[in-house]
Amino acid sequence: MDNVKHRKRFGVVLFVIVILCTEYFVQPIVNSKTCLINMYNNKRNTSIRYIPDPRKPSDPLDTIRLDCGQLCNTTRKGSPGLFFDHITSSINCGKIFRNKNIDRAHGLLHAPKTIPKNMMIEFTMNNRIPVSKWYWDTELYLGKKAKKPVWSEQLIEDWINMAKQGNLSGTYGTADTNGLRDGLKHAPHIKNGRVMVIGSEIPWVEACVLEAGAREVVTLEYGSIISQHPKVKTIVPFDFRMRYLNNTMGTFDAIVTYSSIEHSGLGRYGDALNPWGDIIAIARAWCVTKIGGSLTIGIPYNHDHEELVFNAHRVYGKIRYPYLTTNWKQLYRGKCGQQIHIFTKSK
Incomplete structure (x- = not known):
């Protein structure tokens, strides 16, 4: 009987010991294991957060290529046009305006x-355009003041009167100025229109556009300019991008550019190197132009002998010009040093 009682007491004591061991030895081990698992998972999750998404390129040029899409695919086939092939493409206006790398400066002390x-x-x-050299390193305007930072009302009015008389020299002489004036007569919606001028160191193009009857001119230029003429406003690339994204830019009846686009993306004016800089600039203009609006371009042109003269400019011909004017319908070809072409925007 005593042995039975002794065994029961021993069993109770053993049970208590097992419970205590579980509480003080097994549970900490379980907790430690749980802690280690949690630490591993946290570390793993933390690491995952910092692994770059391979679908989102980090190189600025790759981001531009991605957002530009088919527009920057210069192997697209076209159809015969009035002067050269007509090429079309979808254009994601939101993406090419949102991409800040398109407007970035190269940040160098000297042009590339x-x-x-x-x-x-x-x-x-793809080696279809030959390259030659002509180096410029004196015009890093982007993010700074323009070559002529103040345009007075009197200056512009004087130049309007000189244009009417056919005596305005502008930047390239009276022959080029009068060639532009002739082109503007064939460009739809210049008269009484809201017109954007792309690239202008001095306001001779603006004077020609106002002489042709425009009611308002907005000049887009690398360097900042103060216009004192009530019909002429100026913006820099950053302002253009932000106003488009904020829906405060509005639309234009016509776009005019003379001896400007051929420099885009070559670094001469402080902009970062961009093989599609000119194509994107004209595509952005397309995005802000009304249906039926016009595009007037004066650039170095040689139909059969185009060239990239780095870092000075491009000479356009039958190879690159169709991509430059993607989606624009060819309308008129003028006569002057940097040959004028007129295009319209159709649906």
């Missing part, structure tokens, strides 16, 4: 002297 090897194929359109 050579085209990087990794960009050569894009700049030459």
Whole structure:
């Protein structure tokens, strides 16, 4: 009987010991294991947060290529046009305005002297465009003041009167000025229209546009300009991008550019190298132009012998011009040093 009682007491004591061991030894081990698992998971999750998404390129040029899409695919086929092939493409206006890399400066003390090897194929359109050298390093305007930072009302009015008389020299002489004036007569919706001028160191193009009857001119230029003429306003690329994204830019009846687009993306004016800089600039203009509106372009042109003269400018011909004017319908070809072409925007 005593042995039975002794065994029961021993069993109770053993049970208590097991419970205590579970509480003080097993549970900490379980907790430790749980803690280690949590630490591992936290570390793993933390690491995942910092792994770059391979679908989102980090290189500025790659982001531009991605957002530009088919517009920057210079192997697209076209159809015969009035002067050269007519090429079309979808344009995602939101993406090409949201991408801040398109408007970034190269940030160098001097303009780039050579085209990087990794960009050569894009700049030459798969070696279809020959490259020569003519280096400029005196005009880093982007983010700074323009060459002539103040345009007085009197200056512009004087130049309007000189244009009417056919005596305005502008930047390139009276022959070029009068060639532009002739082109503007064939460009729809200049008269009484809201017109954007792309690139202008001095307001000779603006004077010609006002002489042609425009009611308002908005000049887009790398460097900042103060216009004192009530019909002429000025913006820089950053303002253009932000106003478009904020829906405060509005639309234009016509776009005019003379000896400007051929420099886009070459770094001469402080802009970062961009093989499609000119194409995107004209595409953005397309985005803010009303249906039926016009585009007047004066750029170096040689139909059969185009060239990239780095970093000075491009000479356009039958190869690149169709991509530059993607979606624009060819209308008129004028006569002057930098040959005028007129286009319209159709549906």
